[in-house]
Amino acid sequence: xxxxxxxxxxxxxxxxxxxxxxxxxxxxxxxxxxxxxxxxxxxxxxxxxxxxxxxxxxxxxxxxxxxxxxxxxxxxxxxxxxxxxxxxxxxxxxxxxxxxxxxxxxxxxxxxxxxxxxxxxxxxxxxxxxxxxxxxxxxxxxxxxxxxxxxxxxxxxxxxxxxxxxxxxxxxxxxxxxxxxxxxxxxxxxxxxxxxxxxxxxxxxxxxxxxxxxxxxxxxxxxxxxxxxxxxxxxxxxxxxxxxxxxxxxxxxxxxxxxxxxxxxxxxxxxxxxxxxxxxxxxxxxxxxxxxxxxxxxxxxxxxxxxxxxxxxxxxxxxxxxxxxxxxxxxxxxxxxxxxxxxxxxxxxxxxxxxxxxxxxxxxxxxxxxxxxxxxxxxxxxxxxxxxxxxxxxxxxxxxxxxxxxxxxxxxxxxxxxxxxxxxx
Numbered sequence: 001x002x003x004x005x006x007x008x009x010x011x012x013x014x015x016x017x018x019x020x021x022x023x024x025x026x027x028x029x030x031x032x033x034x035x036x037x038x039x040x041x042x043x044x045x046x047x048x049x050x051x052x053x054x055x056x057x058x059x060x061x062x063x064x065x066x067x068x069x070x071x072x073x074x075x076x077x078x079x080x081x082x083x084x085x086x087x088x089x090x091x092x093x094x095x096x097x098x099x100x101x102x103x104x105x106x107x108x109x110x111x112x113x114x115x116x117x118x119x120x121x122x123x124x125x126x127x128x129x130x131x132x133x134x135x136x137x138x139x140x141x142x143x144x145x146x147x148x149x150x151x152x153x154x155x156x157x158x159x160x161x162x163x164x165x166x167x168x169x170x171x172x173x174x175x176x177x178x179x180x181x182x183x184x185x186x187x188x189x190x191x192x193x194x195x196x197x198x199x200x201x202x203x204x205x206x207x208x209x210x211x212x213x214x215x216x217x218x219x220x221x222x223x224x225x226x227x228x229x230x231x232x233x234x235x236x237x238x239x240x241x242x243x244x245x246x247x248x249x250x251x252x253x254x255x256x257x258x259x260x261x262x263x264x265x266x267x268x269x270x271x272x273x274x275x276x277x278x279x280x281x282x283x284x285x286x287x288x289x290x291x292x293x294x295x296x297x298x299x300x301x302x303x304x305x306x307x308x309x310x311x312x313x314x315x316x317x318x319x320x321x322x323x324x325x326x327x328x329x330x331x332x333x334x335x336x337x338x339x340x341x342x343x344x345x346x347x348x349x350x351x352x353x354x355x356x357x358x359x360x361x362x363x364x365x366x367x368x369x370x371x372x373x374x375x376x377x378x379x380x381x382x383x384x385x386x387x388x389x390x391x392x393x394x395x396x397x398x399x400x401x402x403x404x405x406x407x408x409x410x411x412x413x414x415x416x417x418x419x420x421x422x423x424x425x
Contacts, residue, residue, distance in 0.1 A: 017308055020314075032322060032329055034341065039052070039053070042090060042099065053076055056284045064309065065313040070269050071311035072260055102241045126247075126407060129362040132366070136351050141382075169208070173333075185343055193343075197332050197336045210331060240380065257294050264307065360397075366386060384415075
């Protein structure tokens, strides 16, 4: 009788895990179109970027299921992909292949923190206000990118940016899709981002903005650009690109994984989950994309009663099958992608509530990070302003005892990079 009862419980959990895996997949599959759109800005073809995104999501989520036995999905991180495309590649003039080398080195540092006490030490040493400010700044940056991709803001004649032409078909399509996306999201419709992309693509079709289906997977390996180049590893530019990416990877994943496992009531899996995420980020550099992170949508998997790695393995398999859909996914227009970037940006900006804005020594450096990331169009430069300001403000008000060595060291590194850049190196 006892064995039969246990068997029924196991069978029920199998069913719950598989169903939760399907829900998690449909909640996150939007990343294939969105991430490839951002990677395309960094110089990789859209369809090749889709292959890279799918394979990285497959490998990462499979690792999470097998190594950590956790129902979490790993996909290229929103914000991290913007850092890769617009700061590391476009901002420094590196090639896409050199950018992948930065991903690999940063992931090795991330991996080091996963297998030593360095990660916990850094977590305690870096002020929470700066960590939250980075997330808020990334959110505003993604929002700006979304507005640009939808044609809602354009380069102004007498200003840096201005409102796009409200009568243009692109702007009308973007606005219609945005309103639908907000409605679906606020109503908590399952797979709302995926539904948004489908409806947005249909709307674009009626406005004549839809292209032809893609060709799918190229069998010519020369067409892929996922061979990282370490040609610039001896340059200061390379290491100053590694620096911010490593910081973002370490702190973003710490926060995401801790929160998701707390929701699962199984924080004992943190170490294995954190290590699986680090291995997945490293694999991303070889697969041709920006690093994967533990997606915020993992909360949907857990809320759907997913409890074990079976949910993750289910999602991994579904991501692999997505390779067959690339010709149709490549048709998704930027007007259907921009609302997703805007909403994700809005979600990230909510972290501002965790910053002690009534404490100027915390608020001012955080404010500089938040505004300078989108205004400089560089996540690294925005972070630099905040990290340099933090010790200066603390010293100015006599609170130097609150400074930790890592904060001062990071500030000095950013300051050194600014100085070297100013003298032409």
